[in-house]
Amino acid sequence: MTLVQPYAKLRKDLAQRDRSLREKVVSLEEVASFVRDGDSVGIGGSTMSRTPMGLIWTLIRAKRKQLLCSRCIVSSDGDLLYGSGTSDHIVTSWFSQGILWGVSKVMRHYVETGKARYDEWSHMAMGMRFRAGAMGVPFIPIRSMLGSAVVNQRPEAKEMICPFTGEKLLLVPALNPDVALIHVQRCDAYGNAQISGLQFMDIDLAMAANKVILTTERLVSNDQIRRTPDQTKIPFFAVDAVIELPFGSAPHECYGVYEPMMRHMEYYVDLVNNDPVAGMHEYLDRFVYGPKSWTAFLDLIGIDEVLEAARAGTTIYDA
């Protein structure tokens, strides 16, 4: 796969997308048809926040293979993608379940045995790669990563001397994923998406990608969007599919709506870190392949825990 796409291809691909103001609500099951095996997939949110878990869960169930995933910071979503065989290559700045739990044994197992690849960039470099993709330019110069061993692992990044100042700079290549998966709080049927709170790199990711799939806590009317257009962070013409999916980031959090479901996370981490292969199989069978629907998955997390997370999220939002 070409690291940086030629500008003519980038423009041609975008020109072919239907950018008209049209309704694009689909079911969660239909999402799988938007992603092909081997696609480059950008994932929104960061760590345990606004992770598009429902979409990842659906792609795992649909048995997608060899996805090249990129995300600013990866948590248990990366474990699940490796452990299910959905992805064998993740590009990110940090990959573990969360600082509270040490190093992910799943990530360690797959990377240390060479079964999967983890390309490490600095957090800002990830941001500038999506930004370059969103800007329609092939690279952006940055001043970090220089001098470190991180840059030695990344021949994709090029050092250059600034033609204006003579200073050393590092050029990071544009990242234009085939598909972006993003979870938001509110969105209309056309794909006008409103994000509350921490936006991470989602706006650049959406504008960089060649296809955008959104899950939303609430599907709202276009009238409601038009009452607060300043809150719209992703424009409809960048979006290809919209799915209403309450608790679509579970067991991770969604700003202002719910906090992470920590008991489920702790259960998960214990299980997979105890045995990254058998524990992961058990988790996938029970929580990903097993349930009939996303609601049935939430039911397995448990109503008490889901409501507790929702109460904590609301409290902070209203504080």
Next chain:
Amino acid sequence: MTHKSAYTASELLAVLSARQLKDGQVVFAGVGIPLLAATLAQRLHGPGLTILFEGGVIGAFIEPGKLPPSTNDQRCTIRANMVLGSAEVLLLLQRGYVDVGFMGGAQIDQYGNLNSSFIGDPANPKIRLPGTGGGNDISSLTHMIVALKHEKRRFVENVDFVTSPGWLKGGQTRHDSGLLAGGMYRVVTDLAVFGFDETTRRLTPLALNPGVTREQVQENTGFKLEFSAATGVTEPPTTHELSVLRGLDPDRLYIG
């Protein structure tokens, strides 16, 4: 060492690190002890200390008992002045708005280089660690304070992998590599507080923690340290410092 049982190693780290931060500074804090120590500094002596988190937060005031599990969680935004994109907050480092970066580390060497990527050969690692996150950006672009437990396996002559650059190979090497700003400033451990020699850029003990001997520090360090007559002794954590700290982390999420 009678007072040793009065506080845990993590509590000592948090208190001594908090003392390094000054009111009015803009500090970019990582999760764990840095987040806790920066919040402690706000409560103790720095109401005007501005805390930045890489999730996209300017001016956070963390609530006692509601410590966030990462710097990307909604709890980080409580009473903040601004919520912005992750790339935007990281770019503040590059533009030069940040006075101090503050983070933990898995492994550090004589020039303050940090490794959070690989233990062993990167091509065939013994342990693949989580990676840099914003660590490389913070340490590349501003002055750094690092807080970590003092163990021989963590204090090595040369790190296996430079994830976050300190003074690289010492002298002018950091500048020559293209890193024109910032650099390692302080290392705070449960045994001592360190600075860096202005010329060689090697790690230099500034003060021993209460009840700790030079031999003890040297024994727990994988390379030779140069103590001098100027190496002092740090004041132990006060009852007030400890009670404010324990109030911030009543569940002992980060203070052990």
